[in-house]
Amino acid sequence: MARKFGFFQRVVASLAVAGMIPALLVPGAALAQRDPAYAAARAAGQVGEKTDGYLGFVTPPPPPLKAVINELNIKRKAVYAEKAAAAKATVEEYALTSGCLLISQTKPGEKYQGPDGSWQTRTSAPPLRDSRCP
Amino acid sequence: MAGRAPGTRRKVPASVLVAGATTTCLLLGGCITLKAPDKPIVIELNINIKQEVVYRLAGDASQTIDSNKDIF
Numbered sequence: 001m002a003r004k005f006g007f008f009q010r011v012v013a014s015l016a017v018a019g020m021i022p023a024l025l026v027p028g029a030a031l032a033q034r035d036p037a038y039a040a041a042r043a044a045g046q047v048g049e050k051t052d053g054y055l056g057f058v059t060p061p062p063p064p065l066k067a068v069i070n071e072l073n074i075k076r077k078a079v080y081a082e083k084a085a086a087a088k089a090t091v092e093e094y095a096l097t098s099g100c101l102l103i104s105q106t107k108p109g110e111k112y113q114g115p116d117g118s119w120q121t122r123t124s125a126p127p128l129r130d131s132r133c134p
Numbered sequence: 135m136a137g138r139a140p141g142t143r144r145k146v147p148a149s150v151l152v153a154g155a156t157t158t159c160l161l162l163g164g165c166i167t168l169k170a171p172d173k174p175i176v177i178e179l180n181i182n183i184k185q186e187v188v189y190r191l192a193g194d195a196s197q198t199i200d201s202n203k204d205i206f
Binding site (some may be wrong): 032033034036072075076079081087090091092093094096097098099100102105131133134 | 170189198199202204
């Protein structure tokens with residue numbers, strides 16, 4: 001009997017562990033999502049990707065949105081700084097490179113900053129980018 | 135034999151010649167003048183970031199964007 005219970009316990013335990021794995025992954029997956037306020041502002045064209053690798057305001061933002069975007073830009077700068085140091089580059093160089101890629105990744109209808117500094121709306125055509133962009 | 139011999143020219147000091155040339159230049163208007171440009175002077179601050187640096191960092195930056203989707 002003891003062996004049987006042991007078997008069942010193992011099965012139950014393994015099922016429980018298997019059930020926990022997706023539960024552990026869910027918070028990680030949730031973190032990989034954009035903040036809903038940011039996602040909505042981006043889709044509405046209130047916020048756009050700048051050439052310098054940071055987010056900018058296309059229209060004057062309401063204070064709550066301004067706070068959300070400023071925080072994202074601070075987080076971006078922290079990531080740029082860390083990665084730039086590892087790559088023996090300056091934060092500005094790393095940020096500009098990221099800006100090139102982020103502008104390429106914009107979806108039609110989203111806003112991005114053109115090489116002349118003006119706000120552009122992304123179409124299905126390739127975006128207007130800095131001549132140094134890869 | 136004191137004084138100048140007849141028929142010889144008196145030597146003019148170099149400083150007098152230079153002063154004379156400058157005065158002539160000013161009188162004839164043959165001088166270069168500098169004028170401020172009409173259009174504003176645009177200084178491109180990113181000009182020091184080289185294209186080769188951007189190309190070198192592109193692969194690394196692409197991975198960084200993919201692994202931090204919440205802030206990009």
